[in-house]
Amino acid sequence: MADGSTCYSKAMEILVTGITYGILAVAYWRGISAIVLVCGHSEPHYRPLAKSRVKKAKILLNAILDIILFRRLLRVNRALWIGEWVFHVSFALVLLGHLRYIMQPVPGIVMELNCIGKHAGYVLPLSLLYILIVRLVISEKGEYFSVRNLVLVSVIFILGATGVIMRYFVRPDVIDIKHYVLGVLAFDPNPLPLDPVFLLHYILFLVLLLFLPSHILAAPIVMIEARERDDTFVPLGHEE
Amino acid sequence: MKNKRSFIKDLSKKQVMEIKGCTDCRECLKHCPVQMVTGNADISTPEKIKIYKEFIDSTDSLKARIFGKKDIDEKLLKDFAEAVFECTTCGACGEICPVGLDTQRLWPALRREMVKRGIGPFGAQREMQKAISDTGNPYNEPAEERFKTWFPDEIKIAEQSEIAYYAGCTGAYEAHPMVRSDVLVLDAIGEPFTMLSADKEVCCGFPLFITGQHEMLEELTNKLVSAYAEKGVRELVCSCPCCVNIMSRDWPIFYGSELPFRIVHISQYVKKALEEGRLKLSKGLKEKIIYHDPCYLSRGVGVIEEPREVLRHIDGAELIEFDAHGRNSRCCGAGGAARKIFHENAIAMGRLTIDEAVEKGADRLVLSCPACYAKVNEAMKGHKKQITIVDIMELISECI
Ligand code: SF4
Numbered sequence: 001m002a003d004g005s006t007c008y009s010k011a012m013e014i015l016v017t018g019i020t021y022g023i024l025a026v027a028y029w030r031g032i033s034a035i036v037l038v039c040g041h042s043e044p045h046y047r048p049l050a051k052s053r054v055k056k057a058k059i060l061l062n063a064i065l066d067i068i069l070f071r072r073l074l075r076v077n078r079a080l081w082i083g084e085w086v087f088h089v090s091f092a093l094v095l096l097g098h099l100r101y102i103m104q105p106v107p108g109i110v111m112e113l114n115c116i117g118k119h120a121g122y123v124l125p126l127s128l129l130y131i132l133i134v135r136l137v138i139s140e141k142g143e144y145f146s147v148r149n150l151v152l153v154s155v156i157f158i159l160g161a162t163g164v165i166m167r168y169f170v171r172p173d174v175i176d177i178k179h180y181v182l183g184v185l186a187f188d189p190n191p192l193p194l195d196p197v198f199l200l201h202y203i204l205f206l207v208l209l210l211f212l213p214s215h216i217l218a219a220p221i222v223m224i225e226a227r228e229r230d231d232t233f234v235p236l237g238h239e240e
Numbered sequence: 241m242k243n244k245r246s247f248i249k250d251l252s253k254k255q256v257m258e259i260k261g262c263t264d265c266r267e268c269l270k271h272c273p274v275q276m277v278t279g280n281a282d283i284s285t286p287e288k289i290k291i292y293k294e295f296i297d298s299t300d301s302l303k304a305r306i307f308g309k310k311d312i313d314e315k316l317l318k319d320f321a322e323a324v325f326e327c328t329t330c331g332a333c334g335e336i337c338p339v340g341l342d343t344q345r346l347w348p349a350l351r352r353e354m355v356k357r358g359i360g361p362f363g364a365q366r367e368m369q370k371a372i373s374d375t376g377n378p379y380n381e382p383a384e385e386r387f388k389t390w391f392p393d394e395i396k397i398a399e400q401s402e403i404a405y406y407a408g409c410t411g412a413y414e415a416h417p418m419v420r421s422d423v424l425v426l427d428a429i430g431e432p433f434t435m436l437s438a439d440k441e442v443c444c445g446f447p448l449f450i451t452g453q454h455e456m457l458e459e460l461t462n463k464l465v466s467a468y469a470e471k472g473v474r475e476l477v478c479s480c481p482c483c484v485n486i487m488s489r490d491w492p493i494f495y496g497s498e499l500p501f502r503i504v505h506i507s508q509y510v511k512k513a514l515e516e517g518r519l520k521l522s523k524g525l526k527e528k529i530i531y532h533d534p535c536y537l538s539r540g541v542g543v544i545e546e547p548r549e550v551l552r553h554i555d556g557a558e559l560i561e562f563d564a565h566g567r568n569s570r571c572c573g574a575g576g577a578a579r580k581i582f583h584e585n586a587i588a589m590g591r592l593t594i595d596e597a598v599e600k601g602a603d604r605l606v607l608s609c610p611a612c613y614a615k616v617n618e619a620m621k622g623h624k625k626q627i628t629i630v631d632i633m634e635l636i637s638e639c640i
């Protein structure tokens with residue numbers, strides 16, 4: 001007969017794994033929905049502006065730099081730009097570092113990325129703290145920081161902080177974690193590691209996935225359009 | 241509220257992406273003139289976009305397509321419509337947006353969607369369509385009065401010419417010194433120019449376009465374009481930034497092809513005449529002048545340097561700038577026909593412009609838009625800080 005703690009861990013496993021599948025389904029649904037939304041309606045006004053290939057290539061290059069370097073933000077708020085840029089880059093590196101947990105065998109490059117991700121993990125919460133301070137200093141009545149943004153930043157901050165804690169202080173069994181994650185991805189769940197810090201980290205990751213803002217996919221596309229608009233803008237009377 | 245109409249059908253893909261692409265960073269709040277005078281973040285760009293995203297999800301998301309459209313909260317829809325009509329459509333939020341939303345084009349599109357749903361336009365904006373159809377102008381003034389009170393008797397208009405001048409309704413009915421000076425300066429240049437008769441020079445369509453009432457736009461455009469084409473016009477000169485904006489950006493769409501003439505802002509025409517020596521300024525001014533960029537001229541069509549170059553031709557005048565100028569200029573409150581319903585906002589915005597001009601020690605505030613001219617003059621009444629307001633061509637005509 002199973003004792004109390006086994007029952008508890010089984011129930012926890014079923015609950016967390018169930019939530020995981022639920023959230024993954026929602027995330028997929030949202031992705032498909034976004035594609036359907038943009039592709040599934042008429043286009044009365046749009047026309048591509050640039051004609052020559054060289055011009056198009058220049059626009060694309062500029063747009064890529066806009067996206068990678070957040071150049072539009074740099075133009076309007078330097079103090080915030082440095083925080084946002086460091087945050088996004090460190091977040092991307094941390095995510096890449098996590099590839100190690102969903103791949104078997106782990107390619108050498110992923111091990112390298114994991115190593116870089118380890119350092120980025122320190123920077124991530126610090127950059128978020130910096131963003132918070134900059135925003136709260138600018139904002140007199142709090143209007144420059146929406147509740148939704150504050151929640152998102154807090155979730156990512158705790159995610160980052162628990163990541164650092166797990167790496168240097170509590171050290172849950174990485175093999176167990178990987179075993180569990182690979183099982184979820186293969187639709188054959190393995191026992192859930194019950195380390196509380198890992199559980200908090202994992203649940204917050206699911207929350208983040210659920211509330212992932214739509215701008216992640218759309219904003220880079222808008223930046224390309226905006227760059228095209230800027231680079232092809234001809235002031236009145238200056239047409240060829 | 242029953243909700244059958246798609247919220248994205250009449251938007252471009254780019255605009256749908258823009259709505260999805262707002263990061264809610266709120267950088268735009270610091271640059272929005274409506275925020276400056278109301279402090280109401282609930283009507284800010286990210287809030288409006290957030291609500292519109294909900295509307296889109298209710299009708300156009302995958303879920304809505306499979307399981308049916310969700311009903312909409314009537315109050316939310318009305319609040320949204322009011323917020324989008326309270327905006328001056330100045331586009332400052334888009335100009336500084338770190339993502340690059342083209343809000344000067346997005347807001348009119350969302351207003352149009354509200355109008356199609358029967359919510360908006362509001363107040364006096366509602367009368368504009370009928371007024372234009374009855375009298376040719378949105379102010380419901382008699383067509384025969386269009387040029388009467390301000391047109392200088394001594395000036396002769398050519399019957400046919402390659403150059404035409406369009407006065408525009410706001411200038412003709414609300415900013416007489418401005419249009420009068422336009423004509424005086426054009427006359428001083430010496431090239432014959434033509435105009436349409438008072439009954440033929442109808443509204444360019446901008447007030448209807450900006451308030452989302454599109455039914456008459458093709459008709460107005462065709463009427464004006466063919467009337468100018470009949471007069472052999474190759475260059476249409478206009479001083480109103482709103483007219484210039486719709487003529488150059490949207491008339492070709494309503495007309496169905498390229499226009500048979502070029503659209504020119506009067507500052508561009510005058511700048512060329514000054515450079516070529518066809519216009520000479522015999523008098524100078526020992527004054528500090530500050531120039532305000534109209535949103536639809538600077539952000540809209542990129543006419544930024546020409547008015548300044550014209551002003552630099554005035555001997556002795558010292559040109560100073562607002563903190564926010566050029567593409568980053570701050571709306572004076574007259575934009576987007578919002579002044580017709582949110583009068584207090586418009587006055588408060590006008591006063592921000594006046595205050596800064598006074599604080600910077602300018603002797604005169606130079607404007608180049610009839611709507612700005614009328615509204616900032618109104619804002620001056622009863623205000624503690626005072627400055628003389630002058631239209632750019634009024635200033636030039638003083639110096640001829
Ligand atoms: S267009 Fe101008 S008034 Fe409207 S929300 Fe943007 S900045 Fe504010």
Ligand code: SF4
Nearest residue numbers: 262263265266268337
């Ligand atoms: S600046 Fe742009 S992205 Fe940021 S809240 Fe305003 S519209 Fe959205």
